Amino acid sequence: MTVNDDSFTNWKNREEIAESMIPIIGKLHRERDVTVLLHSRSLVNKSVVSILKTHRFARQIAGEELSVTDTLPFLQALTTLDLGPSQIDIGMLAATYGADDRGLSVQEFTAEAVAGATGADKIERREPRDVVLYGFGRIGRLVARLLIEKAGSGNGLRLRAIVVRAGGDQDIIKRASLLRRDSIHGQFQGTITVDEANGTIIANGNEIKMIYANDPSEVDYTAYGIKDAILIDNTGKWRDRQGLSKHLRPGIDKVVLTAPGKGDVPNIVHGVNHDMIKPDERILSCASCTTNAIVPPLKAMADEYGVLRGHVETVHSFTNDQNLLDNFHKADRRGRSAPLNMVITETGAASAVAKALPDLQAKITGSSIRVPVPDVSIAILNLQLARETTRKEVLDHLRNVSLTSPLKRQIDFISAPDAVSSDFIGSRHASIVDAGATKVEGDNAILYLWYDNEFGYSCQVIRVVQHVSGVEYPTYPAPVA
Template sequence: MTVNDDSFTNWKIREEIAESMIPLIGKLHREQDVTVLLHSRSLVNKSVVSILKTHRFARQIDGAELSVTETMPFLQALAALDLGPSQIDLGMLATMYKADDRGLSVEQFTAEAVAGATGANKIERREPRDVVLYGFGRIGRLVARLLIEKSGSGNGLRLRAIVVRGGGAQDIVKRASLLRRDSIHGQFQGTITVDEDSSTIVANGNAIKVIYADDPSHVDYTEYGIRDAILIDNTGKWRDREGLSKHLRPGIEKVVLTAPGKGDVPNIVHGVNHDTVKPDEQILSCASCTTNAIVPPLKAMDDEYGVLRGHVETVHSFTNDQNLLDNYHKSERRGRSAPLNMVITETGAASAVAKALPDLKAKISGSSIRVPVPDVSIAILNLQLAREATREEVHDYLREVSLTSPLKRQIDFTTAPDAVSSDFIGSRHASIVDAGALKVDGDNAILYLWYDNEFGYSCQVVRVVQHVSGVEYPTYPATAV
């Protein structure tokens, strides 16, 4: 048999194993509210090829490819357990099992590693939590996709309504079409139908009421059967507590803003300060996409090396706030054609760091350039450290942070030598460390951080909403602190 034959035979074996993983992953998710992960990447609703690619990705971080032949026994062991709602990382289980020298079987080790989610220890499945989207633009539609994707168990977040201003004939049909097709993020994964008579979009079985209103004060959500909902404001029209309080109408319990909050509105970056949200806090912000991109790696660097000062330069994709062609704009430079120019502009991300990382004493400055790409940006974080380090040391540290730390859902890591911005469209991390571009010279470190300023940020928003709604379930095995 030739090498090519060996490779193809091996592929077919792994393909068959991945196929057999899908019903086990689906059943755990639907029936027990268990989300199966692989090095923090969800395997729920993934295709055979996606599962295999996710396993192969592990070599970029862990130094070696992870095979489905290694993870399948752990999945089978999980399927035999009495599990409660949780997230369980097969990659972590396999990695920790290799390092364990007690001679336990896979079944014994797995049962011990996830003991907090089994039997008498497991938490009860919670009632679904209603969610309302106020606005349905770029972020609103991506958040909608994520909420629909995560509704498989029926016990998590449930998108009940979208509030928009009326747009004329066939408004709901056009909005459903924008949810169904996206020029950057591709086709919606599932089916979408529209009932114009009842102003309802049905996406993967989720009935989503489209409510037309010009102002929050015009809506009583209880009329639509909505109770104790979390409203996500995607418009950015109101950013202070007084303005956002307009949303606290009958049926709405909390308001989450997808833009930097002003005044005393808490700016929350999931993974960094989400655990500071007070249970009775009704209004909070998810900060900006750039703040979410820089704060987790900034925290990681400060924890290990100390940061004395820093500057962030963001090279940011253009947005709907800019003009396609030169035209009047209230802001300087943004009136010039976005797809034809690099545009110097301001960023509030640096000043927002203080809200998310109040213990960081370093002064962080920032600036930004908008460039002619429609999605994915890069933040260049230039840091003066409290002690000297080597490039290899920082490289290995950040790789480990992305793999095993509490920030692994926020920080990703790539060693791809020819990585470019479009490679990171659809990334679910807040930022991705580009290992090849990393520079360290004594006490100076320069990090290049890619981030999908649309989708990665939307994932961070959903994580915050899950946390404040009480449906963010614990992850096993526990990561190192």
């Protein structure tokens, strides 16, 4: 047998193991509300090849590839436990087990590591929480995809309705088509049908009512059987408390804005300040995609090194706010053709840092350039630190943060030398540290942070909604603080 034959046989064996993992992962998700992760990446509804690629990606952050032969025993051990709703990272289980010298079996170690999700300590499964989308643009449709994907066992969040202004003939058909196919993010994972007579989109069995209204005051959500819902405003039309309060109609309990909030509206970056949300707070903002990209790594650097001052330059993909060709626009430069120009513009992300990190005394400035790519941006974060350090120390710190800290769902880490923007389309992290581009000299550190300003941000929105709805389940093994 040749070396090539050995490699092929090894691949087929790993394919067989990954194939055996799929029904276990699916059953845990459907029947127990358990989401199986691998280094913060969900394995739910993933194909054989996707599972193998996710294992291989571990080499980018952990330094060596993780094999399905290493993680399968931990997955099998989970099936023997009385698990409640939770997120369990089998990559972290394998890594921490390898470092444990007590001689425990995989079964014993797993039971100990996830003890908080079993027996008397486990969380009881909750009734589904209604969600309404107000607006159905780029972010709205991605949030819809994520809500449908996460419906799982039927508990948790359930998308009940979408509110839009009427768009003419076959409006619901066209909107369903935009949900079904996306030029950047690809095909919807599942099936979509339309019931025109009842004004309903049925996506993977989820019945979603299309409600037509020109203003929030026109809608009584209880008429559609909706109660205590969380409404996600994707329009950005109202950004202060007075405007957003219009959404607090019968059937709506809380309002979440997918844009920076103004005035006293809390700006929340999940992973950084979501714990500050008061239980009785009914209106809040998820800040901007750029704020979500820079605040987690800024916190990670400030906690370890201290930050005296900083500047962020964002190189941002163009958005629907710009024109395809030169035309009138209320802003000075955004009227110029987005696909043909680099466009200097402003960003409020730097000033928004103060809301998310009120204890950070450092002055952060910022500016932005819109460039001719449709998605994925990069933030260049230039920091003056409170102490001198080295490039290796900074990279080791950020790699560890991405693997084991409470920010591991926000911060990803990549060491690929040839990474470019399109590689990060579909990333579920708020920010991806590019190790190869990082520069450190004395007390100065320059971080290059990629982010999918559409999908990564939408994932952050969902995390905030899960938190305020009470269906944000704990992760095991617990992140290292």
